[in-house]
Amino acid sequence: MESTETEVAMSSLNDADLSPQAGDALLIVDVQNDFLPGGRLAVRHGDEVIAPLNGYVEIFHRRGLPIFASRDWHPADHISFTAQGGPWPTHCVAHTHGAEFPAELLLPAETEIVSKATRIDRDAYSAFQGTRLVETLHGRAIVRLFIGGLATDYCVRATVEDALGNGFGVVLLTDAVRAVNLHPCDGEEALHAMDEEGAVLVGHGVAS
Numbered sequence: 001m002e003s004t005e006t007e008v009a010m011s012s013l014n015d016a017d018l019s020p021q022a023g024d025a026l027l028i029v030d031v032q033n034d035f036l037p038g039g040r041l042a043v044r045h046g047d048e049v050i051a052p053l054n055g056y057v058e059i060f061h062r063r064g065l066p067i068f069a070s071r072d073w074h075p076a077d078h079i080s081f082t083a084q085g086g087p088w089p090t091h092c093v094a095h096t097h098g099a100e101f102p103a104e105l106l107l108p109a110e111t112e113i114v115s116k117a118t119r120i121d122r123d124a125y126s127a128f129q130g131t132r133l134v135e136t137l138h139g140r141a142i143v144r145l146f147i148g149g150l151a152t153d154y155c156v157r158a159t160v161e162d163a164l165g166n167g168f169g170v171v172l173l174t175d176a177v178r179a180v181n182l183h184p185c186d187g188e189e190a191l192h193a194m195d196e197e198g199a200v201l202v203g204h205g206v207a208s
Contacts, residue, residue: 013175015145018171018200018202020059020063020065020146021065021092022065023143023144023145024060024065024142024143024147025060025065025066025067025068025145025146026056026066026068026145027068027127027145027146027147027149027163028053028067028068028069028070028149028157029070029147029148029155029156030071030072030092030148030149030150030151030156031049031050031053031069031100031101031102031105032072032099032150033097033099033100033101033109033150034091034092035092035097035151036099036102037199039091039098040089040090040098041091041092041117043150043151043178043179043180044178044180045178046150046178047102047104047157047160048178049149049150049176049177050102050104050105052148052173052203053105053148053173054104054106056146056148056173056176057107057108061108061124066112066125066140066142067108067110068111068113068114068133068136069090069107069111069113069114070115070117070127070149070159071091071099071113071114071132071156072089072091072099073117073118074087074092074093074094074099074117074118075093075118075120076093078090078117078120078123079121079123080117080123086123087175092164094118105166112136114131115131116129116130117129117130119132125154125155125157125159125180126155126157126158126162128159128163128195129158129162134166137168143168144168144170144171145163145169145170145171146167146173147163147170147171148171148172148173148175148176148177149176150177151179151180152178152179152186152187152190153179153180153181153182153186153187153189153190154198155170157190157193157194160172160197160199161194164197164198164199166175169199169200170198170199171199171200171202172191172199172200172201172202174191174201174203176201176203188195
């Protein structure tokens with residue numbers, strides 16, 4: 001980790017109220033090989049989230065604050081795949097390279113992994129859906145989540161909305177998200193919706 005990456009990340013959080021502290025956790029959403037350029041369901045420029053996320057990881061790790069990383073962890077015949085009548089190509093099949101976190105994402109050994117959409121017959125965009133994330137966060141006395149990852153208009157948005165709905169504060173790291181943008185404005189609309197719903201958006205510009 002170059003110090004400049006951490007400095008860039010910290011400059012997004014220079015307000016005292018946004019400085020990570022006890023009761024905060026970092027949640028990285030679905031930064032997996034299949035969602036990166038060259039993957040089976042690649043998000044355009046998805047790899048651009050890695051450097052800023054590494055900066056935030058360094059901040060949270062140095063302060064002894066929890067870090068969570070969610071992942072799609074699908075069965076090979078998952079309901080969301082086109083072969084089963086779903087909307088997406090086969091992706092993030094459990095125990096395959098596509099489901100792994102990229103080597104460039106510098107996750108500490110103690111990162112808590114949240115696997116979702118693990119059942120054949122149920123999909124899940126949110127890191128909260130079908131997992132025990134709420135109970136885990138409560139058990140760690142977490143009250144606020146700093147969230148980044150992929151993709152802005154799907155799994156990030158669903159995770160942010162569920163976090164808010166479960167009573168957690170949310171800081172959305174806009175320099176560390178990118179959108180699928182099946183429609184050109186999907187990412188921007190998702191950012192606007194999350195802002196309206198109560199998330200605090202911070203980062204270097206509003207990146208979709």
